[in-house]
Amino acid sequence: MLGMYLATDVRRSWDEEFVDEDKGEAVPVTRSELIMEQGTYLDADQISKLMFHFQAGELTEVEVTDVQRSGRPLGPGYFKPWKVTVQAGTKTVVLLLYARSLEGALAVGGEYVARNYAGGYAFNAVQGFKDCIFIQKDFKEETGEDVFGGEEKKVERAFYQAEVGVLWIWDDFETDRLFIVLAKDVDEVRELVEEWVRDYAARERKRLEEQSSTESDSYKRLGCDFDLSVKSATKIPCTATVPMELSKDYYESLEEEAEEK
Numbered sequence: 001m002l003g004m005y006l007a008t009d010v011r012r013s014w015d016e017e018f019v020d021e022d023k024g025e026a027v028p029v030t031r032s033e034l035i036m037e038q039g040t041y042l043d044a045d046q047i048s049k050l051m052f053h054f055q056a057g058e059l060t061e062v063e064v065t066d067v068q069r070s071g072r073p074l075g076p077g078y079f080k081p082w083k084v085t086v087q088a089g090t091k092t093v094v095l096l097l098y099a100r101s102l103e104g105a106l107a108v109g110g111e112y113v114a115r116n117y118a119g120g121y122a123f124n125a126v127q128g129f130k131d132c133i134f135i136q137k138d139f140k141e142e143t144g145e146d147v148f149g150g151e152e153k154k155v156e157r158a159f160y161q162a163e164v165g166v167l168w169i170w171d172d173f174e175t176d177r178l179f180i181v182l183a184k185d186v187d188e189v190r191e192l193v194e195e196w197v198r199d200y201a202a203r204e205r206k207r208l209e210e211q212s213s214t215e216s217d218s219y220k221r222l223g224c225d226f227d228l229s230v231k232s233a234t235k236i237p238c239t240a241t242v243p244m245e246l247s248k249d250y251y252e253s254l255e256e257e258a259e260e261k
Contacts, residue, residue, distance in 0.1 A: 001042045001050075004064040010036040010050065012058035039070030076100035076254075079247065081129035084109035088117040092124070096134060096159075096180055097242035100251060102126065108250050112242045132161075132178040134241040135192050139182075157184045159238035163231045164193050170224035171217065176231070180241060186233045194228050201226075 013032040020027045035053060040046060042064065053059040079098045082105035086093045095112060099105035105126055113121045139157065160181050167174045179196075183189045201222040208219045 001047055001062070001064050002044065004042050004066055005068040006036060006038050006040045006042065007063040007065040007069070009034055009038050010059065010062050012053050012056075014058055037070075038072060039068050041068070076104060076251065079244075081132055081134075082109075083125075083127050083129045084123065085125040086110075086113050086121050087124050088113050088121040089119045091117070093117070093121075093239045094237050095240055095242055096129060096238055098134075098244055098247045100247075104247070104250060108242060108247050111246060111250065112240070116240075130178055132180050133196070135179055135181045135196055136241045137182065137192060155184050157182050157188075158235045159241075160186070160189050160233045161236045162186075162189050162193065162233040164190075165229045165231055166197055167227040167229075168221045168224060169226060170221045173221055180236070180238070182241070186230060189233050190228065190230050193230070197226065197228065 011032045012035050013030055016029050016031055017026040018029060019025070036046065036050070042050075050059065050062060077100050079100055082097055082099050082102075084095045084097060084105055086095065086109060093113060095109050097105060097108050097112070099108050106123060109123070109126070110121070139155075160179075160183055162179045162181055163176060164179055165174055165176050179189075179193050181189045181192050183192060205219060205222050208214065208216060208222075213219055
């Protein structure tokens with residue numbers, strides 16, 4: 001190992017026992033501790049430290065390489081929007097979804113396509129999207145009157161990217177947010193965003209009540225009325241927004257796999 005580099009972190013591990021008070025018995029637990037990081041150059045002193053842990057039975061192997069690699073991928077961060085383009089048969093499917101990493105965006109997008117399209121599929125592109133809120137309501141099939149007096153036609157809806165300003169009357173506090181909304185026109189965009197804001201205000205007030213924060217400015221502000229203005233709204237190419245529950249299920253499955261290991 002002399003003159004080489006560690007290819008992975010080195011952790012020592014040992015077994016301990018603690019008393020489970022509910023069961024009244026000793027339960028074995030394996031502990032671990034980082035002793036040397038990936039990319040460490042192995043000179044005589046570092047090898048001596050490793051050999052000490054080998055002789056103590058705390059290490060069984062280490063992986064080394066002749067190339068120093070100190071960088072490492074970060075773990076999943078917070079949920080953020082992603083745009084995933086998938087070729088499902090002859091259809092090009094554009095999905096907007098929330099994920100905590102590039103790998104998560106691909107996994108969640110693939111799961112959605114597998115559930116909703118038959119046959120093979122392939123990813124064409126994936127990219128981070130602007131921070132936004134998705135609103136895709138399940139509408140019943142609607143028909144509208146033909147302006148030329150013909151048969152009624154099915155109401156068509158498209159995805160709008162809308163910048164919306166919310167002015168809270170209580171203290172003239174204004175916030176701007178970006179929304180992706182499935183709607184038939186800009187008026188419906190406004191209605192759906194207003195409905196979302198009212199639901200959000202009710203949820204937040206309930207949360208603040210549970211935290212005994214009813215005297216806070218936020219609680220008072222959310223209890224008052226507001227003015228909403230659609231500052232811009234443009235149609236964007238999008239097939240569907242993926243439910244947040246699908247993303248959460250994916251990351252929960254990763255956590256369960258990690259616990260089993």
